[in-house]
Amino acid sequence: MLPLCALTVSAVAQAQEFTPTQLEDVAKVRTLASQSDLSWQLLESLTTEIGPRLPGTENDKLTVAWAEKHLKRLGFDKVWLEAATFPEWRRYHESAKLIAPSEQPLHITALGNSISTPEQGLRGEVVLFETFDELKAAPPGSLKGKIAFINYRMNRDIDGNGYGPAVQARNKGAVEAAKKGAIAYMMRSVSTAHHRFAHTGGSHYDDQVTKIPTTAIANPDADQIARLLKHGHTPQVEINIQTEDLGEGTSFNVIGEITGSDYPDQYVLLGSHHDSWDLGTGALDDGAGMALTMAAAKHIASVTRPKRSIRVVLFAAEELGLWGAKAYFKRHQDNLTQIVAAAESDFGADVVYAFESNVNAASLPLVRAIAEQLKPLGIKYIGANRARGGPDLIPLNNLTSAPIFDLHQDGTDYFDYHHTADDTLDKVDPDKLKQNTAAYAVFALMAANGKTPMQGK
Structure with a gap:
């Protein structure tokens, strides 16, 4: 030894x-x-x-x-349950499409806690921002009647360090967009994928700010909108999401002990x-x-x-x-x-x-x-x-x-x-x-x- x-x-x-x-x-x-x-x-x-x-x-x-x-x-x-309450929310329907300069389907998802659009949906011109900070810096009233769109691209890394910066736009994007007068909020998915799947996730409102629908679209669709703007077009989008706030719900933490x-x-x-x-x-x-x-x-x-x-x-x-x-x-x-x-x-x-x-x-x-x-x-x-x-x-x-x-x-x-x-x-x-x-x-x-x-x- x-x-x-x-x-x-x-x-x-x-x-x-x-x-x-x-x-x-x-x-x-x-x-x-x-x-x-x-x-x-x-x-x-x-x-x-x-x-x-x-x-x-x-x-x-x-x-x-x-x-x-x-x-x-x-x-x-030992195995036991402990109650936990939370704001209960449901997703029922979601669809979207480009309506100008041509009609094209968009793969969209409502972000968690989002309110609904009117039953017939809503339409608006898309205004693109590259970052959440750029949206925050937009002048008050500059988005009246329009749809705010953040196209922030999340980086790929072994430790997922791009998630934090990207998720800011998911959490509070709709609040900042509403402050500028937007009728809806849309963002590039918090994602590193090239797949045509929209990524959902939690979002939050401010009770002092008008609530607007908040959504994410698949990354290839985000690229499509960005290219349209690059080519001098003014994209217009129709969004229809139907959700419901069900008030306080209850679930349970499930605990097991050795x-x-x-x-x-x-x-x-x-x-x-x-x-x-x-x-x-x-x-x-x-x-x-x-x-x-x-x-x-x-x-x-x-x-x-x-x-x-x-x-x-x-x-x-x-x-x-x-x-x-x-x-x-x-x-x-x-x-x-x-x-x-x-x-x-x-x-x-x-x-x-x-x-x-x-x-x-x-x-x-x-x-x-x-x-x-x-x-x-x-x-x-x-x-x-x-x-x-x-x-x-x-x-x-x-x-x-x-x-x-x-x-x-x-x-x-x-x-x-x-x-x-x-x-x-x-x-x-x-x-x-x-x-x-x-x-x-x-x-x-x-x-x-x-x-x-x-x-x-």
């Missing part, structure tokens, strides 16, 4: 934090999860037997029952969200996250009893505004310090390529020990210690400085399918899903079994 001084920092941390038996269990869990089809079986069941899961719909209720049933079937020690042997009140939180948009079957967003976190915890329980609990939280109504996450962390705000680690899977199902923490410096040796056990899965360690977690962890970040982790998935192609009718099971690679499952299982077991609990900054 090498003397202690010859060991790496990670090896020292592993020797200090874990027994040889615990490290053997980590290897067993990693192998089991890498070979098991469980996460694929769960995802296939969810997307086939239920499909789209818009909050408040009958399919949403079926999803809650499905998740509760399968968590119990998998042998979780109870820890030594410190059952302390827990590792593995998050995902069980709702999806209504256009596809939500395989990537976020059926994969549901399936792999459920399976990861099951694989751990099949090998060993962790010292601290592992809690899988399937959040409700994420797509309409993180409503399940807000409800969960508000409900548990008095004991958030019991969370020793939190991570969310909500970025599709491509491989996990990197691991990053956001913890107190004293916890970094344990983080490096976890990173060492993730290496056999092809996962590198990012030492910046600036992890942000998934969207459902935003309310947690706002309330406390919990130990947050990112298992970074390859998002190069994720926004080709995100929030579209093309988000279906065939876009998921079963082998990549296994690698994800193994990564979350290794992370959760080691975070639960460390000699000392991790702390946030």
